Amino acid sequence: MKIAVVGTGYVGLVSGACFADVGIEVTCVDIDQKKIEKLKNGIMPIYEPGLEEIVVRNYKSGRLNFSTDLGEAIQGASVAFIAVGTPPGEDGSADLKYVLAVADEIGQKMTDYIVVATKSTVPVTTGEKVRGAIKNALDKRGSDLPFAVASNPEFLKEGAAVEDFLKPDRIVIGVDDERAEEIMKRLYKPFQLSGERIIYMDIPSAEMTKYAANSMLATKISFMNDIANLCEKVGADANMVRKGIGSDPRIGNKFIYPGVGYGGSCFPKDVKAIIKTAKQYGYDLRVLQAVEDVNDDQKHVLANKVKAHFGEDLSGMTFAMWGLSFKPNTDDMREAPAGVIIDELRAAGATVKAYDPVAMEEAKEHYLFDKVTYCNDAYDALVDADALLLVTEWSEFRIPSWEVVGKLLKNKLIFDGRNIYDKKYLKTLGFEVYNIGTK
Numbered sequence: 001m002k003i004a005v006v007g008t009g010y011v012g013l014v015s016g017a018c019f020a021d022v023g024i025e026v027t028c029v030d031i032d033q034k035k036i037e038k039l040k041n042g043i044m045p046i047y048e049p050g051l052e053e054i055v056v057r058n059y060k061s062g063r064l065n066f067s068t069d070l071g072e073a074i075q076g077a078s079v080a081f082i083a084v085g086t087p088p089g090e091d092g093s094a095d096l097k098y099v100l101a102v103a104d105e106i107g108q109k110m111t112d113y114i115v116v117a118t119k120s121t122v123p124v125t126t127g128e129k130v131r132g133a134i135k136n137a138l139d140k141r142g143s144d145l146p147f148a149v150a151s152n153p154e155f156l157k158e159g160a161a162v163e164d165f166l167k168p169d170r171i172v173i174g175v176d177d178e179r180a181e182e183i184m185k186r187l188y189k190p191f192q193l194s195g196e197r198i199i200y201m202d203i204p205s206a207e208m209t210k211y212a213a214n215s216m217l218a219t220k221i222s223f224m225n226d227i228a229n230l231c232e233k234v235g236a237d238a239n240m241v242r243k244g245i246g247s248d249p250r251i252g253n254k255f256i257y258p259g260v261g262y263g264g265s266c267f268p269k270d271v272k273a274i275i276k277t278a279k280q281y282g283y284d285l286r287v288l289q290a291v292e293d294v295n296d297d298q299k300h301v302l303a304n305k306v307k308a309h310f311g312e313d314l315s316g317m318t319f320a321m322w323g324l325s326f327k328p329n330t331d332d333m334r335e336a337p338a339g340v341i342i343d344e345l346r347a348a349g350a351t352v353k354a355y356d357p358v359a360m361e362e363a364k365e366h367y368l369f370d371k372v373t374y375c376n377d378a379y380d381a382l383v384d385a386d387a388l389l390l391v392t393e394w395s396e397f398r399i400p401s402w403e404v405v406g407k408l409l410k411n412k413l414i415f416d417g418r419n420i421y422d423k424k425y426l427k428t429l430g431f432e433v434y435n436i437g438t439k
């Protein structure tokens with residue numbers, strides 16, 4: 001079986017490599033020539049654990065190819081996945097220009113029946129727009145080649161993307177064409193090792209499922225951040241409360257970790273987009289508006305604690321920051337809370353020395369530029385700093401040498417934005433620790 005994956009980013013590259021790994025012939029397509037050249041030379045454009053190994057292995061075996069030529073890639077392919085970005089437009093709605101450009105190009109270049117499956121996160125009705133764009137392009141050619149559209153939203157998490165793709169909780173397929181359903185069933189057979197994991201539904205429901213899933217997860221996080229902030233005020237311990245509620249399977253113990261707010265390329269944009277969709281239909285998603293508001297505020301919580309300790313004016317002060325990426329195990333800086341915290345500290349007159357195990361190049365080139373001093377290692381960031389701010393919970397930050405930390409910092413003072421440090425233990429070592437609602 002042969003497929004094309006158009007858009008070779010976090011989702012397209014991982015999906016393409018994983019499909020190739022189970023024996024499918026895959027061509028990953030991108031308009032970014034440099035990215036394609038890098039991949040052909042075994043250089044990964046993103047950091048994702050386990051990705052390099054399966055990309056290189058499958059490229060060498062010939063099952064995985066990289067190209068900038070969409071027309072060639074879809075020749076003989078049963079499915080063309082659209083996996084390009086859907087960034088927020090100015091009004092918060094998902095910008096579909098990349099998705100529809102690909103649909104148009106497929107319509108221009110297809111030569112046989114093909115299933116065009118949208119993997120990008122797209123609002124309800126996009127399936128119809130994709131169908132329209134392909135049909136339009138075919139009409140312009142005077143062609144009536146048959147095709148089908150499908151919605152196949154992706155649920156992988158960055159930092160665990162390969163694992164998530166190879167062992168999905170579920171595979172959602174929105175489809176309204178029997179032939180297309182059969183093709184998708186065959187394609188996903190290798191991922192169904194234990195039991196039936198495909199959920200078939202109509203296309204709008206599949207599109208909505210993706211937004212509902214991300215919105216629910218974002219809701220859990222904002223809810224817990226709100227509760228943790230209250231815990232702090234009333235003298236309760238958010239860690240204990242988290243354990244206490246998480247043990248109820250109806251609530252579950254995942255995604256209820258308070259912190260400095262959710263970031264990343266998806267929760268912020270998808271929550272905005274679904275709110276916008278609802279507005280277009282005259283409906284107010286009040287819960288999700290609150291989720292977004294709480295998250296916007298939560299990104300300021302750590303800097304506010306710094307100011308509550310030192311005062312509003314931080315002129316001449318230096319802060320060490322451990323972690324820049326929006327979560328561990330990724331170099332992705334999109335909507336990373338670190339950016340908001342850095343801006344706030346700088347606006348109050350402070351300077352920031354930062355260290356992140358993998359995201360510093362990305363931060364330097366695309367997001368933070370020269371807003372911070374980038375350090376060689378975690379300890380280097382502490383030299384002459386007035387306090388340490390833990391922003392991303394990379395494993396290597398969990399058990400540092402407290403003796404060294406205490407010697408390098410000017411004050412034994414820590415602002416722990418992810419609740420990874422034991423406040424009581426550190427107190428015995430002479431550290432003062434502020435965190436998100438735990439004792």
Ligand SMILES: NC(=O)C1=CN([C@@H]2O[C@H](COP(=O)(O)OP(=O)(O)OC[C@H]3O[C@@H](n4cnc5c(N)ncnc54)[C@H](O)[C@@H]3O)[C@@H](O)[C@H]2O)C=CC1
Nearest residue numbers: 007008009010011030031032083084085086120121154158
């Ligand atoms: N990043 C993630 O963890 C997840 C993302 N998604 C969704 O998947 C979609 C893609 O997200 P990412 O992979 O993060 O985006 P990305 O920005 O990493 O990658 C998109 C790629 O598409 C390419 N592209 C743009 N226009 C093109 C065209 N006309 N032809 C060929 N290539 C083109 C870009 O050059 C880029 O390499 C988004 O809708 C996102 O919401 C869904 C689940 C997880």
Ligand SMILES: O=C(O)[C@H]1O[C@H](OP(=O)(O)OP(=O)(O)OC[C@H]2O[C@@H](n3ccc(=O)[nH]c3=O)[C@H](O)[C@@H]2O)[C@H](O)[C@@H](O)[C@@H]1O
Nearest residue numbers: 154155156157158221255256257259262263264266326327
């Ligand atoms: O649509 C997407 O792109 C993806 O969005 C999220 O994945 P991702 O953004 O990669 O990472 P998450 O692990 O979900 O973390 C998102 C943010 O929430 C924060 N978070 C997560 C969990 C938690 O308990 N507390 C918390 O603050 C993380 O620090 C991070 O900033 C979803 O988990 C994926 O299922 C989905 O496919």
